[in-house]
Amino acid sequence: MLNETYKINNNFIIKIHGNFDADTVKVMKNDIEAYSKFTTNIIFDLEQVPFIDSSGIGAIVFLYKRMVTKGFSVSVTGLKQQPQELFQMLFLDKTIDCYQNIDCYLENPTTLQVAS
Numbered sequence: 001m002l003n004e005t006y007k008i009n010n011n012f013i014i015k016i017h018g019n020f021d022a023d024t025v026k027v028m029k030n031d032i033e034a035y036s037k038f039t040t041n042i043i044f045d046l047e048q049v050p051f052i053d054s055s056g057i058g059a060i061v062f063l064y065k066r067m068v069t070k071g072f073s074v075s076v077t078g079l080k081q082q083p084q085e086l087f088q089m090l091f092l093d094k095t096i097d098c099y100q101n102i103d104c105y106l107e108n109p110t111t112l113q114v115a116s
Helices: 022-035 054-069 081-089 102-107
Strands: 002-008 011-017 041-048 074-077 097-099
Touching: 011 022, 011 102, 022 054, 041 054, 041 102, 054 074, 074 102, 097 102
Parallel strands: 011 041, 041 074, 074 097
Antiparallel strands: 002 011
């Protein structure tokens, strides 16, 4: 598992490589807790994720709940096969914004922020 994080505009992207499962969440636990204190939108890039389990879903929902209460969003990009099926089965795709890829997220007018 190799994860990377980076910023685009005022968005914080978490790119997961490999399974997003209990082992991955265990390794990322402190990072996920730290991300919950951010004041920015968070995007999970799951393009390289072939499998997600309840722990991976839980990590996304954990951040979603914390960010929304502060007025920020959590979105997901790159869902394919099993992760996409699980998101649909749990109706998470009705709550959490899902995009085909990062470019689609950035092109969406609702994600554009006006500089103040």
